[in-house]
Amino acid sequence: MSEFTYPILFGILIGTILRIAMLRTDYRQYPTYLHGKTIHVSLGFIAAALGSLVIPALLSKEYTAVTILTVAATQFREVRNMERNTLNEVDSYELVSRGKTYIEGIAISFESRNYLVIITSFIVTFVYVFTNIIFAIVATIICFILSKILMSGSVMKEIVDIEYKDLHFDGAGLYVDNIYIMNIGLPERQKEIKKYGMGFVLTPKDMNTITTVSNLGQRQAILHDVSIALGVFRDSGTPALTPLIKRDLDDGRLGVFVLPQVRDVDKAIEIIGQVPVLESAIRMPSESKSHNKEVPSNDD
Amino acid sequence: MMIEKAILAVITLDQSKVSGGAPIFICETKEELEKVAANIEAITDGIVHGLSDELFIVVKH
Incomplete structure (x- = not known):
């Protein structure tokens, strides 16, 4: 076990929990049950892992490892496409369709939620590595509150x-x-x-x-x-x-x-x-x- | 150009008011007019629009 094991695990854990917390099935009925959720929790886990690895990689002088973040960006743009395609396919069978703008809105938020997970994991690991777990938990709470604020748009x-x-x-x-x-x-x-x-x-x-x-x-x-x-x-x-x-x-x-x-x-x-x-x-x-x-x- | 809307049928009590390309149904009474229009609406998945009391068209949207 290296000195970074706990910070990384902590970062991954927090990131995944954040993704689950942002994955609500409300009256919009999307995503629905297990299968849709499994996809997004898994992707959230990957995002959390990526975010947590940045600081340890830099500290181990593995500077090129950071380029993996570009792969992450491509990966999550794919999430947006996936959501858009699924919703578009299903939309023609709705009695009252969602409409393309709504679908685009949902797709954008799915993508950005993954980035929020990366950032949160990054910050939490950062704090853990340079201070201790107490400060890391404080950072977690701040990140959760910030994500809540960032993810709620205005309503009609x-x-x-x-x-x-x-x-x-x-x-x-x-x-x-x-x-x-x-x-x-x-x-x-x-x-x-x-x-x-x-x-x-x-x-x-x-x-x-x-x-x-x-x-x-x-x-x-x-x-x-x-x-x-x-x-x-x-x-x-x-x-x-x-x-x-x-x-x-x-x-x-x-x-x-x-x-x-x-x-x-x-x-x-x-x-x-x-x-x-x-x-x-x-x-x-x-x-x-x-x-x-x-x-x-x-x-x- | 794609034509998005089309008049599928014209249903009327007064034959002198209509002519042209769409199928025209001439009815005797107002009840018959409404019945024919309702049937064509159901069959064609169109909407019956009223141009006047005695002239209905069925439009596909």
């Missing part, structure tokens, strides 16, 4: 106000509040939609969020999450019963039309509020320099 309720609004028909046109959704011809379908459908209006809180929530991928993510959590009243071959989100062109409000099986307004509002804001949908026009340029004053 932070950027929009959600209101329940009745659905109504104007002739064949279906409306949520004053936002046109679609044209439904058959009175029978109209009755079904009135019976099972629910309407919500999302009002963006500021200029930036208007562009973010209008993103088609973001909208599809809302529909998918609501349909997963509350069920959906539709089947293949009933395209008239399709949950949809349309936009009010005047002020950027969104009209959400969903067909949940559990018709609970408060729950639905809560679920829409918890939909993650997708990284690739976020736009920040207010960060733009030309947008914020003050109009030159004519005082002088």
Whole structure:
């Protein structure tokens, strides 16, 4: 046993535990059970091992060993591809699809979680090698808290106000509040939609969020999450019963039309509020320099 | 160019209002109109859209 055995083992252990802690099966239902989890825990283990080996390798003057990290980067980019492909394949068989933007968001987070594991293992081993196990545990706790902060993005309720609004028909046109959704011809379908459908209006809180929530991928993510959590009243071959989100062109409000099986307004509002804001949908026009340029004053 | 939407059928009470390429179904009563439209909707997996009270189209999205 060399002097580095315990630090390495400790680093690997902490990294793997961190990966398991970040692997939650929540209402998004992904990853599902054992098989999906096994893959990610194993990859997390590999990532932890890589992270732990850096410091001992450097201290043993094996400088070239660090190049193995480049292999790691390639490896975890592959994870992202793997997630993307699997989810894309499965997506066409969902009653309400996830949409490409949501899938991309999930794939990105899977990749970045592995990097967080590498960094954590690296830091923990570093601290252990140069101090002792007490400081290493303190470092572990700090890393866990940091990972928690880094991995939680914002959610819809932070950027929009959600209101329940009745659905109504104007002739064949279906409306949520004053936002046109679609044209439904058959009175029978109209009755079904009135019976099972629910309407919500999302009002963006500021200029930036208007562009973010209008993103088609973001909208599809809302529909998918609501349909997963509350069920959906539709089947293949009933395209008239399709949950949809349309936009009010005047002020950027969104009209959400969903067909949940559990018709609970408060729950639905809560679920829409918890939909993650997708990284690739976020736009920040207010960060733009030309947008914020003050109009030159004519005082002088 | 890919055509993404297509009118699969036209169902109407008033023959004088329609003509052209899609199959046209002429019905006598409003009930018959709705029944035929519902059937075609189910068979073709399309959506029945109402252009007016007596003119429906089935569109594949």
